[in-house]
Amino acid sequence: MRAWILVCLLLCMPAVEAAVYDRPAPGNDVIGEVREIRTRAQDTLVDVARRHDIGYRELRLANPHVDPWLPGEGTRVVLPTRYVLPDAPREGLVLNLSEMRLYYYPAKDSPYAGKVITYPLGIGREGRSTPLGETRIVRTADRPTWYPPASIRKEHAEDGDPLPRVVPPGPDNPLGEYALYLGFPSYLIHGTNKPAGIGMRVSSGCIRLYPEDIAALYSMVDAGTTVRIIDQPYKAGWLDGTLYVEAHPPDANGRSRVGSYTPLVKSVIAATRQRPDFPVDWNLAQNAAETADGVPVSVGNEQVASKTP
Template sequence: MSVLRLVVRLTCLLTAFAAAPAWAAMYDMPPPGSDVVGQIQHIKTEASDTFVALARKYDVGYRDLREANPNVDPWLPGDGTPLIIPTAYVLPNVPRKGIVVNVPEMRIYYFPDSDSQYAGKVFTYPIGIGRQGWSTPIAHTYIAQKIPHPSWTPPASIKKEHAAKGDPLPDVVPAGPDNPLGQYALRLGLPSYLIHGTNKPAGIGMRVSHGCIRLFPEDISALFSMVPVGTPVNIVSEPYKIGWDGSTLMMEAHPPNAGGAAPVKSYTPWVQALIAATKDQPKAPVNWDKGEKVVHNAAGIPQAIGHDPHKHDPSITAHADAASS
């Protein structure tokens, strides 16, 4: 690594996180029969930009930007370089209730209850997940406790790991800027697992934790304020998400191993996922060559792989209703 790149990298890791993201993570739930929220953004970088800083600004993960822009230097993208901000999402193919964590996507979704003031919305945030040897589990659980300003009691295994590196940990890390749990934590029904903030935002969109799920400080603050105790949490593995955007069949692919290490549990082959997603429309035209290309590129961007001219497009009805009212 050049001296210039090293200086840029260290500077960004230390100073690039003061500002809140410029883009909201709240979307209207798509109408019945549709599964896509958000839209892709296209920007041009400035000379001072890095993927770490841009990830925080646009509320996406570091790896999201790497997947969508594989030919751009993440530390020195340059001035005026075209960049894709991947802020469109096929919703996971699971019940839209409570919290859904898609591990290979490194993203969390929150679907508020019908009696919530946020009913009819979906919230989504990038996350950091467990690194190799500390994988985030695939499981059904729930929010067992909400903890503002948490302290951290490192388990013996983590204390041993840090001691071996010459970085011993205290028995208890008090709440504050040095606490790796950040300012808010949601304790899961799974023993020892949390959804929490972080004092190292550069790790969002990476495999960096000991299995817990990390969010940007501003994202955990928002989620913490909305989610009640008892909220169901569904942690899934969907590297290949398929859904409808009106009458267009869309596919979004992510690396199935979530980071190049141990395979993700419950790995779903893309062909099986595509068949399952179209089982209710057996005559839906699918371009399998396009689907295979989406999987091969794993760019994390919803892309069209088919169109069903006979499928009802709810957006057309919505426009017609608006015009007649």
């Protein structure tokens, strides 16, 4: 089954291509490009997000003045599809909760060796946060059966929506068609029967992907793959001598208000540790943190710095 899925994906590459990037050259940390599209009359931002493999919140943050439900014919929409890679080992799966995005670094023997593959996520809502830390995929399943934990069944019962003890595969199963079970007990990376929730904090702690994204990921990873779950609202990295900062709302409610600039400063210092005399434009970095729209911003360039007396 898994080999069949991979063959289908390879034959239908355009459907997956938007999520696949070349690994940056040594010393570089940025992939992708910011793009723009014009909406169609019938579009909502939920439609645009899924069509371009973007989470709803990240698309909304990059387009704060666009009506999410009635953008209208020909409205300009920014696609925030440039990414500073997280400050984490570039192997296996890295999930950054602040940006609600997964990065997959295939092994050297993979058909996707030399690539970075990234997908948007739906994650745990406030009070049912997705855990941080390092674990592994312990097993995988297609058409999984869901056994709702007692706490979730209690919550649903209190809301007048009782759940059975066992939910079989099918359209009513919130795990979707594929699931990757983690070493953290009761936590999974899985599909969903409610794709509009991708890019939002809506789950009970598990990690959701668009149905087409989990199908692709399921075909590429195996039990034993390392999974690192991190929380980096501020990322800093290089592209051809230019330092970029990428900022996301630092709290679970998606507010952009900065409580402390310390995490931002730490991320920039980490990125410039090999270039301690690099003149960072801290005003631009601070503005990026306050805007928190997820679009990488240049905060300094080596060529300009070298010309400064």
